[in-house]
Amino acid sequence: MKSFIVACVAIVAIAVGAAVVLNHYQKPAEQAFSTTAVRI
Secondary structure, three states: OHHHHHHHHHHHHHHHHHHHHHHHHOOOHHHHOOOOOOOO
Protein backbone atom coordinates (compact mmCIF):
# COMPACT_ATOMS: atom_id res chain seq x y z
CA MET A 1 0.00 0.00 0.00
CA LYS A 2 2.86 2.35 0.78
CA SER A 3 4.38 1.87 -2.66
CA PHE A 4 1.03 2.66 -4.30
CA ILE A 5 0.75 5.97 -2.42
CA VAL A 6 4.35 6.85 -3.30
CA ALA A 7 3.62 6.08 -6.96
CA CYS A 8 0.50 8.29 -6.89
CA VAL A 9 2.43 11.17 -5.35
CA ALA A 10 5.21 10.72 -7.92
CA ILE A 11 2.83 10.76 -10.89
CA VAL A 12 1.13 13.89 -9.60
CA ALA A 13 4.52 15.59 -9.19
CA ILE A 14 5.54 14.57 -12.73
CA ALA A 15 2.25 15.86 -14.16
CA VAL A 16 2.57 19.21 -12.39
CA GLY A 17 6.18 19.55 -13.53
CA ALA A 18 5.25 18.74 -17.13
CA ALA A 19 2.41 21.29 -17.06
CA VAL A 20 4.75 24.01 -15.81
CA VAL A 21 7.38 23.21 -18.45
CA LEU A 22 4.87 23.08 -21.30
CA ASN A 23 3.22 26.35 -20.25
CA HIS A 24 6.63 27.98 -20.28
CA TYR A 25 7.67 26.79 -23.75
CA GLN A 26 4.42 26.75 -25.73
CA LYS A 27 3.30 29.74 -27.75
CA PRO A 28 -0.33 30.76 -28.13
CA ALA A 29 -1.91 29.80 -31.47
CA GLU A 30 -2.13 33.42 -32.65
CA GLN A 31 1.67 33.71 -32.31
CA ALA A 32 2.58 30.25 -33.59
CA PHE A 33 0.50 30.40 -36.78
CA SER A 34 0.72 34.07 -37.67
CA THR A 35 2.62 35.54 -40.60
CA THR A 36 2.84 39.07 -41.92
CA ALA A 37 -0.20 38.48 -44.16
CA VAL A 38 -2.47 37.18 -41.38
CA ARG A 39 -4.76 39.47 -39.42
CA ILE A 40 -6.42 38.09 -36.29
